[in-house]
Amino acid sequence: MNSHAEEKLTIEKQLVGIVGAISGTVKTETRQLKAGDKIYLNETISAGAGSGTQILLLDQSTFTIGEDSEVVMDTxxxxxxxxxxxxxxxxxxxSLxxxxG
Known part of the structure; x- marks a missing residue:
């Protein structure tokens, strides 16, 4: 892998937090989420009907994503x-x- 590709991969996989509490069906573009999963920059987090999650960010902030919601951590x-x-x-x-923190 060349250095440009490695740099791009590093940027795309910047850790921002972890999933705390979760209820129902919550997923990203590529995976179903469960408590303890890592959340990365630019991932779209989608909570279905009757679902929701709490994301604990590295700066000690908390994001609570409500049902029927779609949220992206841009920065x-x-x-x-x-x-x-x-x-x-x-x-x-x-809702968010x-x-x-």
């Missing part, structure tokens, strides 16, 4: 040394509750 920057950061998420449909 996640966090410096643990200074506790400075930036989060940008797109809610394509449904955020508690900052």
């Amino acid at each position: 996640f920057v966090f410096d643990p040394a200074t506790n400075d950061g930036k989060i940008v998420a797109s809610v394509k449909q449904g 509750k955020v508690i900052s």
Whole structure:
């Protein structure tokens, strides 16, 4: 694998958090989610009818995604040394509750 491909893979797989609580059917484009699964930058998280999940972010923030929702984490920057950061998420449909860290 050349360095450009490795760099692209690293960017695409930036860890932003893990799945905490989950109820019903919640998935990304490629997998069904369960508690403890890792969430990466630019993944679309979809919760079906009667479903939802709580994502625990690396900066100690919490995202609660409600039923019939689709959310994408577009930007996640966090410096643990200074506790400075930036989060940008797109809610394509449904609901998202955020508690900052």
